[in-house]
Amino acid sequence: MLMITQDIKGKRYETLMDVLFKHCTHFAFVEDRRRMEIEEERLAYMDVLTEEVRWDLIERTIVSEWETTRLSGDTAYLYSFHMNYRTAQFLKEHGGSLFSWIHPELPEDLMFYAGDRCVLAVCSHEAFFVVDEALWGCLERVND
Template sequence: MMVRENIEGERYHQLLELLVKHCDRFAFVERRDMMENEETRLAYIEDWTGDIQEDLIERKIQKRWVTTTLFGATAYVFYYHFNNRTKRFLKEQSRTLFDWVSPELPEDLMFYHQDTCMLAGCSHEGYFMVDEALWNTFSSS
């Protein structure tokens, strides 16, 4: 289901707490066509994620992910284990779900349970896709 509500402050933290109970990994996107200097940006991302580097699963070049399909361009999608350490990192980096916009932060924060995407943000468009049962649990709490 699509939601056009920015989750902010304490509600953002509560959402991350719920997601860590239901998801085993998360991802974010760095679009290659939006990088001024790819080598410099990748070095920045590596340094910025230094505290969670051991949780990095893989970095893939993709044209498509849950909220976006690129035509003629590609992006790096960084996949991490989602656990208490990485949850803490996400809480420290942002106060809202829609803060995930380049160049301040990577884009399109996504959370997965195995191969199923449970939540995928598209901050620059002002919406996110979320599993309906997960959203009902969150919105009723």
């Protein structure tokens, strides 16, 4: 995996979502419970935000670690969705860049999977992401 600290924005972000749509089975993002003032209200906000892709939700679980973060004693909600045309459009419409997925407007830390293998994981608030070298090479060829 390559670690990259430059944000992917605009047209390049949309192209990345198209590449991920073709290569990934599902994606996930995180809602950190430490950042929730009133948990029930934030979860209701998340329900409204994800209304258009609610049928694509695989599960919402409580976790203490994910691809880019390990919490000590705290937990977060991990939302997992099927990757398909509808969810790819959702990702394009709601985020203008990888690092724009950040609290409070959006959930954080997008992760994309090809089966059980993570091919891209973002740590929005730390402004970095890790990406599979082959997938990154595919994106680079598209942008040439």
